[in-house]
Amino acid sequence: MTTALLSERILLEVAEHEGLVLEAYKCSAGVLTWGFGVTNASGHTVDRYDTTRGGQRSTIERAVEIFEWLLRTRYLPQVQAAFRGRELTEAQLAAALSFHWNTGAIQQASWVQSFVLGRRERAWAEFMNWSRPREIIDRRKVERALFFDGRWSQDGVVLIYDRVNPREPRNPVWSSAREIDIRDEVRAALTKAGRAA
Numbered sequence: 012m013t014t015a016l017l018s019e020r021i022l023l024e025v026a027e028h029e030g031l032v033l034e035a036y037k038c039s040a041g042v043l044t045w046g047f048g049v050t051n052a053s054g055h056t057v058d059r060y061d062t063t064r065g066g067q068r069s070t071i072e073r074a075v076e077i078f079e080w081l082l083r084t085r086y087l088p089q090v091q092a093a094f095r096g097r098e099l100t101e102a103q104l105a106a107a108l109s110f111h112w113n114t115g116a117i118q119q120a121s122w123v124q125s126f127v128l129g130r131r132e133r134a135w136a137e138f139m140n141w142s143r144p145r146e147i148i149d150r151r152k153v154e155r156a157l158f159f160d161g162r163w164s165q166d167g168v169v170l171i172y173d174r175v176n177p178r179e180p181r182n183p184v185w186s187s188a189r190e191i192d193i194r195d196e197v198r199a200a201l202t203k204a205g206r207a208a
Contacts, residue, residue, distance in 0.1 A: 017083050021105040022197045023165040024157070025112055026078065028150050030170040030188075034068045035061040037181045039144070046074035047169075048112065054085050063177060071171070072196050079200040086111050093117040097127055106158035113150065114141055135159050167194040 029047040035057050038044040045057035046069065055077050060066045090107045099107065111117035122137035138155040142148045156162040168190045172183035 017079065017087065017108075017201070018101060019194065019197050019201060020101065020163065020165065021108060022075075022079060022082065022201070023167050023194065024105040024163060025082065025109045026075075026169050026193060026197075027165045028109055028113070028153070030172060031071070031074060031191075031193075032172045032175065032183050033060070033071070033074060034175050035066060035181070036175045036183050037179075039146075041180075045069070047078045049077060049081065052115075053081055055081060062175075063181065071191070071193065072199065075193060075196040076200045076203065079197070079204055082108060082112065083204065090117050093120075093123050093127075095127055100161065102161040102163065103158050105163075106154045109150075109154050109157075110138075110141070113147070116141070131159070167192050167197075169193055 026047050031047055032045060035043050035045045038048075038050075042050050042052075043057055043061065044050050045060045049055055049057055051057055058064070058066060060069055062068060086108055090104065090111055093111075094107070107117060107123075110120070114120070117123060120137075121140065122134045125131075125134035125137055135155065138158070139148075139151055142151050153162075153164050157164065170188045171191050172185070172187050173189065174184040174187040176182050176184060
């Protein structure tokens with residue numbers, strides 16, 4: 012069965028695809044979002060970070076802590092169930108978690124079913140069925156390369172967007188992006204969760 016432990020490497024891989032915003036903003040679909048792509052539907056109320064409605068910006072540490080907690084308690088069990096106990100490598104687990112974190116559709120993805128049935132080439136092709144909107148294509152290619160070829164892309168550095176437009180639409184100010192290293196925060200979150208590897 013897939014290991015129940017989330018590693019530093021896995022957390023960093025998924026985080027790198029997301030970017031980080033410390034106050035609530037509206038994503039391209041108009042959904043209130045915070046942190047590493049967390050929405051209320053993820054299992055953590057993000058309204059508390061809406062600074063236009065009395066909420067507070069969070070710290071980087073808090074965003075990483077919630078990210079780890081959600082991956083471990085909500086997303087990891089769903090990924091494990093989708094692969095029905097099949098042994099996954101660390102790279103495969105990271106790619107599947109990244110895919111599921113982004114789509115929420117690990118149970119419905121045909122590529123997963125094909126992989127479980129041993130149809131590797133078919134699964135490889137079907138992975139790209141989840142390429143909408145077009146902006147997600149590069150992420151899908153990186154996830155696929157990680158799952159099928161073990162090619163990691165993370166280096167501990169994520170983009171943080173320091174400013175959010177205070178008016179509608181509440182998008183991050185894309186020009187406020189800068190790179191930060193979150194390895195220390197990830198290690199601290201894993202230690203706090205009793206999951207340091």
